[in-house]
């Protein structure tokens with residue numbers, strides 16, 4: 374399912390600002406990279422020439438401005454109201470992404486790694502890696518388990 378914001382931007386707008394060398398250092402052609410960037414399947418940083426070659430500095434600046442709405446959509450994918458959180462940990466142990474990253478979490482053990490989506494710290498939920506939420510590519514699952522299991526209504530799935 375495409376993000377609504379992706380309809381405002383076109384791959385061509387992004388492509389025009391990429392180096393257009395098709396060097397494939399990112400693993401794709403420039404046009405394919407533009408499409409994947411729009412669908413949040415790659416990050417701008419994966420186009421290393423853009424960052425390493427000063428001649429692309431202005432293009433980089435423009436690209437960062439262009440894709441800012443996409444990044445902000447990602448940051449607000451899930452909203453957490455810390456004041457409402459009672460630190461029960463339901464979301465931490467129910468999140469399929471958390472469990473896949475650290476299976477022991479399913480037994481109610483707080484994650485020992487910081488690689489998970491979120492954990493509970495000092496009695497409050499702490500977001501660690503929102504990019505690992507399975508609503509993101511490549512999974513694009515219509516998951517909102519964390520929201521469902523949070524009886525305090527501290528989690529809201531936004532996008």
Ligand code: SF4
Pocket residue numbers: 391392393394395396397398399400401402403406419420421422423
């Ligand atoms: S690394 Fe950048 S310049 Fe090279 S193919 Fe990918 S998008 Fe194009």
Ligand code: SF4
Pocket residue numbers: 451467468469470471490505506507508516517518519520530
């Ligand atoms: S939406 Fe699903 S995958 Fe994403 S954080 Fe919540 S439970 Fe985890």
Ligand code: SF4
Pocket residue numbers: 457458459460461462463464465493497498522523524525526527528
């Ligand atoms: S389920 Fe809700 S109350 Fe419990 S830790 Fe998660 S956010 Fe906090």
